[in-house]
Amino acid sequence: MNRLVIAAPHSGSGKTTVAALLCLALRARGLRVQPFKLGPDYLDPTHLTRAAAQATRNLDSFLLGPARTRDLFARAAAGADLSILEGVMGLYDGRDPTSDEHSTAELAALLGAPVVLVIDAGGMARTVAAVAAGLRDFRPDLRVAGVILNRVGGPGHAALCEAALEGVGLPVLGFVARTEALALPSRHLGLLSAELTAWDEAAVLAAAGHLRLDALLAAAQAPALPQPAAPGVNGPRVRLAYAHDEAFHFYYPDALDELRLAGADLVPFSPLRDAGLPPGVSGLLLGGGYPEVHAAALSANRSMRGAVRAFAASGRPVLGECGGLMYLGETLEDEAGTQFEMCGVVPYHTRMTPGLTLGYREATALAPSVLAPAGTVLRGHEFHHSVLTHAPTQPAYRWTGGDGQPVTEGYAAGNVLASYLHLHLAAEPALARRLVAACR
Template sequence: MRIPRLLLAAPHSGAGKTTVALALLQRLRALGLRVQPFKVGPDYIDPTHLERAAGRRPYNLDGFFLSEEGLLSLFQHGARGADLALVEGVMGLFDGKDPLGRVGSTAQVAVLLRAPVVLVVDAWGMAGSIAPLVQGFRGFRPGVEVVGVVANRVGSERHAEVLQEALSAIGLPLLGWLPRDPTLEVPERHLGLVLAGEVEPPLEALGQAGAWDLEALLRLAEEAPPLPSVPPFLPEPRPSRVRIAYAWDQAFRFYYPEALELLEALGAELIPFSPLHDEALPQAQGLLLGGGYPELLARELSENRAMREAIRGFPGPVVAECGGYMYLAQGLWVGEAFYPMAGRVPGEARMAERPVLGYREVVALRDGPVARKGEVYRGHEFHYAHLPPSPSPAWRQAGGEEVEGYTDGRVLASFIHLYLPAQPQGARRFLALAERAGFGRL
């Protein structure tokens, strides 16, 4: 299968990959092109901005979650109907789960996709040094093909000319540049960007800033080699047979889109609701409470007593991840202020100053609404909240003794964001339990 594609990488986090991606998406859409965005890694936040700029739902490409075949299948699934695929990398090009970035890195995805890599360099305070920096990344690993550079935070047009001259010495083009302008940057929070919707990225300004060689970029994308055919990413769609309500508002919106699509393909009718604003749950047989920022809206969530009581009494299976786990707790401490929450699981959540962060491989300690005892699942954890050890933990770290989360067989509450498309049996189990619960039957 031939899919024109480019991958934006960088030497390090904070170089401006998302800013460059947004600017390039604006430029390409102005040409009338349908561009499909992707994000390397488990990030939920950058994709919200990519979606605003592209007008298409982004997908996460993660080599820790998916096999080579699975990752290729998801890429082809997402790129259907697009003229070009633009993949935004994560962290530095060779940063991943292991020290050399063999797994969970942008480089791993670049190799699997055989994607031309455009290196985004923060060029502020840099001139000729850009050439050896890029040359080092260019030659570090076979299969990672760096084809050009986009310079971010450039001081002037003359600065851009100097950078271009330096890169010509190593035979690489300067494909574009953006000026040093704080108004073009998207605000950050918790080691990541603020969600689209909380703040609007300056898309119009980004689409007009700097300069681009779009002809060269499109040519490089077209030169990407064909990809092998792989099985479909999702199973053949089934008719809707069970209703699943999922939290979707300013406090909860962290879901992998391909996971929601998997549930729909397996027969779920997904119904959004707002723990912030709604007074009652929609008629449903299962409940999803995704991640988000409940700590920022703790007072409003706590004041919605009707919703807290509805969730506390919900009779079907419940899956709550990260922010959803915090909401199901007895309460949430933000500084010295305490806010009662749904009270569905034991313990009080408390915000801390240091994050818990990383990939996870976990073993189910007992049967729950997703996993059976002994099954192994993969996911990702990133949060500033803590809860005391549960009397009925859901997971044990694979190869270790540390336990996490809570389950009573009907509720699964955990800080770990599971990647269900890699283990669709968990999604099937959740829907089967919801269907048997019979509450709100279709």
């Protein structure tokens, strides 16, 4: 379970780029690299997945809790030669400015993982050492193994920074030169997914050539963690359909694994292109994604919308998250004001807005659902640019908003649960077991 946390002073330092380069370079050596992304991000992981040729796992101490975070890491890391964990924001940035709670630093300490600092060295030399030493000394119990210099002007610039870092006792573990070929474009929910980003292969390999892989592998040595026991399946397996195409693809791999462990055989389908749902399925999962980008095509696929509507009417479990909520609603209005008919399962209308709603939520279930009994407290994450055009009539959850006022949200009625809330179904195995039991 050798592992490295890739951290930085702030967002935009190049963590994703460097982590992907490391995955690619180590895989080229014949090593099996397991990537992880800290936090609830769905897009950055696609770049690490492409580079490592292994599904990236999300680790989030708020959504999962410390013990479950450690267990899921151990389960995924056990078969790898090395794990690369990309941090979130700055090293010490978490839920509030007064503690390390839910920060990269907290997770590195929880997993006993060495930290490699990625520092954007543009316009700096000696100051790089001050920044790196400050991050190291702020929390002495963290093991900061060294620095990777990003966006340097060339070998000469890297040598100046290295000389400065030697003065504070921090080794340089490689550098990445400033080049447009490695730029990762962004969109309104963060980086574009890897499927929409083209890297020049020659430029990527050249950039990776300045990483000191032997030193990084030596720095990554860390003690193993105990393996969690896998639960047994109680009851027959069921077929669970889940939407997976350009419009819907926000899923945590560990959450899908948890459904499989609970007894579900997952069957992908495309709301964009398929005429109907897969045969013989007993449940329906619609994750997040970009239904607003594909609203016209989703609306035009009337046979699929009808199939979803009929499936929900049959009483079988239907779970929609964020984009899934929008698709299950009556209409979706884009930023130009054009309305598109959706499935009509949930009696809500959604409208795209320039504003962004985001943040962790601690929600209380207001009604029993396919996931949890009423009164259950669940932790989730919101990240969306759409709003409901009216107050929920059969809300799923209540939580306290940033202004201290209560918020009711989502839809829970019988076999249908739909919400903006992104839950991590691996946080508590009982969630997946309840959904699979409802399918049975």
